[in-house]
Amino acid sequence: MTADGSCKPRARDGPVTSAIEPQKARRLYLLLRDQITSGRLPSGARLPGEPVLAAEHGLARVTVRRALDLLASEGLVRRRPGSGTFVQGPAGARPVIGDLPNLLSGLIAMGRATGVRLLSFEYVAAPAIIAEALLLEPGERVQRSVRVRLIDGQPFSYLTTHVPERVGLSYSEADLAATPLLSLMERSGVTADRATQAIGATLAGPEVAQALDLEVGSALIDLTRVVFDRSGRGVEHLHALYRPDRYAFQMDLVRTGDAGERRWTPAVPRPVKPESPRRPAARRPAP
Amino acid sequence: MTADGSCKPRARDGPVTSAIEPQKARRLYLLLRDQITSGRLPSGARLPGEPVLAAEHGLARVTVRRALDLLASEGLVRRRPGSGTFVQGPAGARPVIGDLPNLLSGLIAMGRATGVRLLSFEYVAAPAIIAEALLLEPGERVQRSVRVRLIDGQPFSYLTTHVPERVGLSYSEADLAATPLLSLMERSGVTADRATQAIGATLAGPEVAQALDLEVGSALIDLTRVVFDRSGRGVEHLHALYRPDRYAFQMDLVRTGDAGERRWTPAVPRPVKPESPRRPAARRPAP
DNA sequence: GCAACCTGTCTGCATAATCGGACAGGTGAG
């Protein structure tokens, strides 16, 4: 049928732009999961009944159930028929605390078992962004490596590093799989002197999601760090993605300056001392 | 006809746990958007033709189109019939740079127009997490406010603050809508002395998404800061969510210490000087 | 001008997600 042409009048001017909403079940699932892993829904809490959740979010109960089912299958929630659904808590999994490139030594000092998986290792022409950040000639060759860092056997960060060829040639693929990059560079005479880093957030794409053992679309901390040597030449470009449930940036700040012009300055990062395993998101400052 | 009962045998034992994949169109959209905003697909680049993308990702061309349509409607991409689809670049929208609670003064110094929308203001019994962080008695009353911060008229952060009643009473709702919280507290004799903050990442829930003018499920920077006064009493609990495309945490690090035990320490944050408007993600360190 | 390649648009069709409602059975408080 589809008569002549006037069928389906549709919005003519507006580009429709239907925005592609994520499925409702998934949406609720991610939302709840996030509230649980972030501690907003504390362990042991009983969350609203399915009919209530359905009403609040404008969903059918079946849909709410799908979200809860997923949470339950991951152990984040426990359902007791007739009683309710209770937060099981990520519990023993408060994020590891890191702040600066000192992180690794800190972790090792704490006696945590860290590991690295080297996913790729190659020399390529520097992509435009990398070249610009490291102050290289466009097209200059760089060593590109992708690693996944593990703690206690679980992946928590996905690292992509670019290093100028001259620096990268001083160590081997095997070295990289075993030793922190900065140590390797130091060992071969390159001295890291200054660095710039920016922290943001992104969503997990397929590769990263698989490597970090999570779902596409999960939230990730996004860190870009550029390291320079004494003479101002770029020696490392790091792009790191962290699972926020296993890693967080933590820093203490102190108010300094005289009455008129006071400002916050970062407290000298204290050597990370082994502390009680589970910790609330915010800690007390050093007394 | 859904015969008798043997139709659709389904997995009987396994709890199915079908994982609820996000729709493919959205998935591709997120992927591409991320590559664009992160600079991996540089502005001006021509991305693969629709048939190619479809093949690579195992999708129908129509599906690929939906993803590209969305990108186009957001101005991230420009489509030229017969020629191809080109990255338009987030271009004029590199994130504002912030690092510490000094941010605001920095922004003002840069002459950017900032604004605040006060979404809610009330006194409530302190939620467990807040009480614990601020070292309050459980159930003590706190002032809870939700604000959205704007820059150049566009929302970039969603702030939820909890302040002990005794502190909060020293200023009014109107004050809060006009003046930074720390200034208010300072003005009434409370001196912020130390703070602890942790940075992570989360997904945007419905309320936040609406307030920040983005889609549910977008990635957000998640900052929790607890401020203490001189005597160690908690005076403010801040939970901030930032749009990563409009805001990023940026810091410079310097290698200090003698040969044996070197570590990274944050460089004193330089007064933010007005710089050329658009900036690559990583900056050169101070010479 | 021609061929190759691209986006724009349409049409049906298959499948998965969601909805609304109904019923069974467990739990907990009065």
Next chain:
DNA sequence: CTCACCTGTCCGATTATGCAGACAGGTTGC
């Protein structure tokens, strides 16, 4: 015990999403 409330489960109807293929028309390079 009884009632209110909760989860577990099933159903049919509706809608969104994705698929395959085809055609129109602009762009580019030879």
